[in-house]
Amino acid sequence: MKNYYINSLLHGGDYNPEQWLYDPCVLETDIEYFKKAHINEVTLGIFSWAMLEPEEEQYDFGWMETIINRLYENGISVILATPSGARPKWMSDKYPEVLRVDEKRNRFLYGMRHNHCYTSPVYREKTRKMNTELAKRFGNHPGVIAWHISNEYGGECHCPLCQEAFREWLKEKYQTIDRLNFAWATTFWSHRYNGFEQIESPSLCGEYGLHGLNLDWKRFVTDRTVDFVRHEVKAIRDAGSEKPTTINMMYDYKGLNYHKFKDVVDIISWDNYPQWHKKAEYLTAMDNGMQHDIMRSIKHQPYLLMESCPAATNWQPVSKLKKPGMLHLASLQAIAHGSDSVQYFQLRQSRGSSEKFHGAVIDHYGGSDTRVFDEVTRVGKSLEQLQEIVGTQVEAKVAVLFDWENRWAMEDAQGPRNKGLYYKETVEKSYYAFRKLGLDVDVIDMEQALESYSIVAIPMLYMFRDGFENKVRTFVENGGTVIMTYWSGIVDDTDLCYLGGTPHGLMDVFGIRSTEIDALYDWESNTSIPVKGNSLKMTSEWKCKNLCDLVKTTSAEVLAVYGEDFYAGMPTATKNRFGRGNAYYICADFEQGFYDEVIKKIVKDSKLFVPVKSIPNGVEVTTRSSSENKYVFIQNFNMHSVKMEIDTRNSQIILGNYKKSTIEGFDTIVLKLKR
């Protein structure tokens, strides 16, 4: 388990005692309450810059030292943050270059957070000094177990410094301006550049239609942010601290390709704020589960749930209370998917400013006799019961491909539907179909290896990067099963269309060619009708919407056909034997049931291990594995109890109640079995 550094399941979260220094009793009350709630960790120092360096180069670490020591004395460890997520006012006043510039080329005023220029030499130097000071003082403190670098990185800056850095980045990538002109198809609309110095970042008041430029800009923004993280980490390492690092990522954040961060941090962590009770809990859990799996798949290691809300948030349109039991259920879902922590934002609620009503373990009332405090304590106790799970892996044999850069390109492309491509939703359909069978799923991107999987779903992979088609070809040749959909293999990695037919490079693998794609209005649909005697034994009719691919088969078997419109009778799903594997192609945006049927039948053919035979509606089954044991989490996301047959002869229930074949509403059962 190299590169992984957390030794026990953590229970804790964001803590800002610098807001309460005026009343020393608060710290002591908090420590007492933390112990009561089985909290063993706090994340300290996020947004503390103004308290650590109140005036330029005048540092004050005393208050922090006191707090770290008091926590350590009480058995509570600290994940220490660098404070670069928000700047003090004096810095923006003295060095306006640290302020970000928007795409209209207007510099922001001081305010809010997460809005620094990552290129600015001043901001880099100030960050370096601060991190150095922090690391020198606390980087080897026994109470400090890890570094939390900055906070929720995001956004982009269009200042002259960033423009210059962008040009350098392009020069390195393309070497000559002719190669850039070809890659971006600049001859269109007379947009040819005579030199790199002519290039400017995309802007709604300038150029926003050159897709190659837009895409490279997004890549540059990710690279710039990675570079800034590297810069922050380097300062810590240079100052002699070797504790592991993490950055806290966000739910479905489109602005950064998180995969690119896998080598600059030691641990992946993320902030998880689902809107429970808005739709059926199970649907929220599925959606949320996929995000957990994305995070885990970045490094294929356990990760941390860095933030979650113990009560209701305050920034969602409607901030609903979690019903009794929901916090426990959601917290253990994270553990089930591979997290080694349950952490909250926030341990004590702020008195003022924009997050003062965000839920907390200790609220404004200030007592420990609250419903939320009891729910948190229950989570703490369960984590103690499950300590042996720390560091165990999730071993997925199936994967779904979900690629950031593909999404950027496809959503910018101006294609058949400019509102309503539903990329994420389409990925989820394959993911859900696998999860309903109790299969653990990796959610990977195009740069990751495929060979360890039996089945890989590749929905809407509009863009093929770096010869991805060859990866697929080899995977199928060697016996893998691939399920690809419409609108795949259309463009290369600078969004230049492939000539000669699509899906590019895979027409023989799938035995088809896509000839046209029809877009449907929101109120339209078509149907799929199974072909009699098809080899997958499809039997049901299904509805599709939005996009319908019109393919011609060469060697593929037609499994089902369209029922309507002028392309009635053309294929909706095909299967092609290629090498030792199978290549399935799905032609249209079908409803969930279609995916459920197709994937269930493909999985049946594949003889994959399934931990539980039959899973009732609303129940999620997930497995973590050590070298000796498997830990099967069975979570009932229904509010009511369900009947479910579990074979307990060779296993032990280490959490939860299972009596008379029944699991209570919102309950979690953890089964331990020898491998």
Add this chain to the structure above:
Amino acid sequence: MKNYYINSLLHGGDYNPEQWLYDPCVLETDIEYFKKAHINEVTLGIFSWAMLEPEEEQYDFGWMETIINRLYENGISVILATPSGARPKWMSDKYPEVLRVDEKRNRFLYGMRHNHCYTSPVYREKTRKMNTELAKRFGNHPGVIAWHISNEYGGECHCPLCQEAFREWLKEKYQTIDRLNFAWATTFWSHRYNGFEQIESPSLCGEYGLHGLNLDWKRFVTDRTVDFVRHEVKAIRDAGSEKPTTINMMYDYKGLNYHKFKDVVDIISWDNYPQWHKKAEYLTAMDNGMQHDIMRSIKHQPYLLMESCPAATNWQPVSKLKKPGMLHLASLQAIAHGSDSVQYFQLRQSRGSSEKFHGAVIDHYGGSDTRVFDEVTRVGKSLEQLQEIVGTQVEAKVAVLFDWENRWAMEDAQGPRNKGLYYKETVEKSYYAFRKLGLDVDVIDMEQALESYSIVAIPMLYMFRDGFENKVRTFVENGGTVIMTYWSGIVDDTDLCYLGGTPHGLMDVFGIRSTEIDALYDWESNTSIPVKGNSLKMTSEWKCKNLCDLVKTTSAEVLAVYGEDFYAGMPTATKNRFGRGNAYYICADFEQGFYDEVIKKIVKDSKLFVPVKSIPNGVEVTTRSSSENKYVFIQNFNMHSVKMEIDTRNSQIILGNYKKSTIEGFDTIVLKLKR
């Protein structure tokens, strides 16, 4: 009746004869028509600056003098406006500082109106000179009865001059930067200021999440505007005119706390443009009635209806004609609620520019043989019949609290629901419940005294200013009845959360503590079920939405409880005896019927005077009082006639038809009775 200066019911409105100077016949026709329509007043000079000072320091008052004289000779008095609502072009060209700067720090170009920097020394000096000249010439003219200062003040300016003034304002308020930092909770997100000079006004491209800053900025904007009004009035007084002053306020205008203007003007006036015929007239009348009562309650004196539309407006999305009788009904509603005038925008319609299609007494056709002219004439006649009412008061024994600063804070707070708090709608529910009983209602803010009332409703008073909790405590101790709701007493006057439990300072008065608040999605609801044998005799079930407070009682009686969700059985309404009074607490956002039931039963217990026993649906009953008489207005907002028993033995009908116990559709009856 000190501080009140109007001696007869006025009938008239905005008049811009400077637009017609090219044709002298127009003035003479207008005077003839005014007399025909029983118009006895015109408001002159609004937006006349370019005609009064066509070039810098070159004044031309001749045309105005002629007009005032001609009107005076014909018995028509003038309310004279200062022209500062719009500037001439030459001023903006020569002195760009008079142009406002928006929150993104961009200076506006010249155009439109109501967009001057109120700090600009140039604008203040130009205004001072203009007002001085006007006052010298017309300030003691016998035809001039009052001053109309500028027009519909509003908006804000973020120019460097205003930034500096804001910093001065903050320095005066907080004295030290530490106190400001504490009050605004600036430690959150590292936002601490090292000095007042670091502070900038809120901006969407800078700081907008620091609620204390946002709130103080709004207060500053009000104070700045008040200061500008004071400046305008001073010029008039310094030039020797002692006529009363007014500013025309607007319907539900959030930008300024109108209560703060009560000492700088002599008379309150406002502009009233309800959208009649959009929903049931009675609902519009209720909504509108509350605005009348807000205006009256600012000074607790008769006020003026400064603008209303004799026909259809032109700036509403759909500008509907008023149906026959509507103008008369709406005009007398103003009188019923305490207005001593019915004034129109506009007497003669402009030929061009953005309000050319706004309804007028005299339209582009130009004849007096129009339907609208007849409707106006009918109003004029009725006002003449009711002249004895001038100066009489509305004596309310119940009040509803509706506080501007509370609204600013609550809507900015980022709390349980960020779209859909429904503060105004919730206030209206209490207001409507009282009004349906025929009770006159004051609509007051937190700074006003409570002691003169029997019952005070305090809905959603999120913020307590200046120890407001003590005012409530004393009021109840002394025998008052208070009805407070959920989401009250949460923060102090800089939006800093109270610690130790809410409603702050009143947990013993209400005998409860609020523990959590649940937010409901728009499609969700809960119910209230009465507790058997409750002392208020509540018997009905009611639906609630949006927000549900979860309270624990200490000494309070539970009147009713939730029917659903995990908090079923917790209270929805409580009653606590405290001192000699009663404190009711309503836990959720209930439908109107709930308020109707609760308030009807509370009023029944209170033995308040009710002018009419039983009021049919759609009828509004309002009372004005002199030292000797009461004048009861009974207005039928239904298009059809209604049966209604009125005890006419000791009263006299001085307006309207009442035969066979019937009031006609859209008719108004005025009853005069000895006190």
Add this chain to the structure above:
Amino acid sequence: MKNYYINSLLHGGDYNPEQWLYDPCVLETDIEYFKKAHINEVTLGIFSWAMLEPEEEQYDFGWMETIINRLYENGISVILATPSGARPKWMSDKYPEVLRVDEKRNRFLYGMRHNHCYTSPVYREKTRKMNTELAKRFGNHPGVIAWHISNEYGGECHCPLCQEAFREWLKEKYQTIDRLNFAWATTFWSHRYNGFEQIESPSLCGEYGLHGLNLDWKRFVTDRTVDFVRHEVKAIRDAGSEKPTTINMMYDYKGLNYHKFKDVVDIISWDNYPQWHKKAEYLTAMDNGMQHDIMRSIKHQPYLLMESCPAATNWQPVSKLKKPGMLHLASLQAIAHGSDSVQYFQLRQSRGSSEKFHGAVIDHYGGSDTRVFDEVTRVGKSLEQLQEIVGTQVEAKVAVLFDWENRWAMEDAQGPRNKGLYYKETVEKSYYAFRKLGLDVDVIDMEQALESYSIVAIPMLYMFRDGFENKVRTFVENGGTVIMTYWSGIVDDTDLCYLGGTPHGLMDVFGIRSTEIDALYDWESNTSIPVKGNSLKMTSEWKCKNLCDLVKTTSAEVLAVYGEDFYAGMPTATKNRFGRGNAYYICADFEQGFYDEVIKKIVKDSKLFVPVKSIPNGVEVTTRSSSENKYVFIQNFNMHSVKMEIDTRNSQIILGNYKKSTIEGFDTIVLKLKR
């Protein structure tokens, strides 16, 4: 047929071979495919500036010469574009003045297209030089048949150069500032100008409520664009080329009054991208047909369909495939309405940038064995069959008035409904009613002559320009029939309201006066009830919405009356005999059926020639005429076949199938008959 220069029906479109110079095979393949598809024309050079002048004053025309020659050798002619629709980057970098400035006075960055300052001396000089070079080299090439000036002109610039030009334009128009002040009613809101130098263009951050200013600005923008076109054409003529010129106009483009371009170009052409299959095809065809007729009516000559999409676009929200037969049907609709070409954007699809997925004759796949290629070929064949039609006219005896400046004024006016005037939709109702009878219709503006028509519909002519009322009066006096509606004759040509009653100058002609106009909410309606024994024999009840005019009649006959509201019984439609003609007035926004009934009965009285007796639903009938023949196009816009009686005794079917009185779905029949 003076001023008209095209000698055969063209089939072709936009072609950008400069994007494929790296592969010379592409041109040869394209030529082969063009011939296969009966393509006889390409439009070359649109957006080629960066390839023609890669660096300042370094021209490269070699590639273009090769291409024109190769096409010519293969019998394919060229319409040659000036490249001013998009600039090279070097130009914007060196001369920022060529970049447009928006109404907030921010200069755009480089990017996209169609965004040059048309005043900039630099841009004019660069364009002059480029056009001169192009014309010298290719202006007399036998393969070049016409000039395509720039591309889809549009937009506006607020830079200092344009401000100055606007002031000059105003000075020329008004001569004195007093006349401008009067015309714009600047006394309102103190907006008087002391001199032309004080005037600035309208802006949302300055003046946007002065309707006269807004209107003159829009006129200026059109004039500026016309002037730029004139400048471009002059360069070509000065260089010795006399080939005809055109600019490609757009569907319902509000930004420019296209009628003003009629004298600066030789041929009208436009780009037509209907959203087929979104609603019933017939409705789309009607809408589209009106746009064709607008274009034809600008010069009353055949025009060109310069762009249309052979497959699906990529810029519509949903880019749907055309169903089989649709392309042929839509292409021939253009011919039927007066086009002498069917041209596409684009012949070969781009590989990259923002239009890479826009449908093309040759797509990324690159074969000629596609469904779209077959559809295009079918169009090519039909055009060859119809070659004798080239240059024939459409001779309309009825006209509908649709005026750009009227629309600008009315939509800016702030009147009875500020969202939902439905001008275009109201014009369409009259247009559709005529078209359903098979009558050809001119769609003209106020500046055009009326005398050649029998019936003229004038819906919602809010603004009368240049004594238009006299034109109407004379037309009716001389025996014409006019059908006018509510909200007509309200303002003069600077948006100044007429005094003394409306419709201005025509109250005697129509025998009515409009007294008030009621606006209805979206959910409201009223009805029309025919008067017994009315002379038009109206018999049906109809529903109206949005706007209801309340008119008083003097001499007019009331045909029908309102059924509801307080104006029940007032007229909804009137008829007045005036001179030798008839003047109908429609009072409210009625449903289509009302127009169908009224117009059918008026046409019946008029004895106009109707080419076909009875037209089934969904069929469009259109006629082109030469001096000897008439060509009647009968197009079935239903997907199913219809029965229809056509008298073929004196005619010949030159296209399409007509058997057993049946026309197939989506088919076109062309009938040739002697005059």
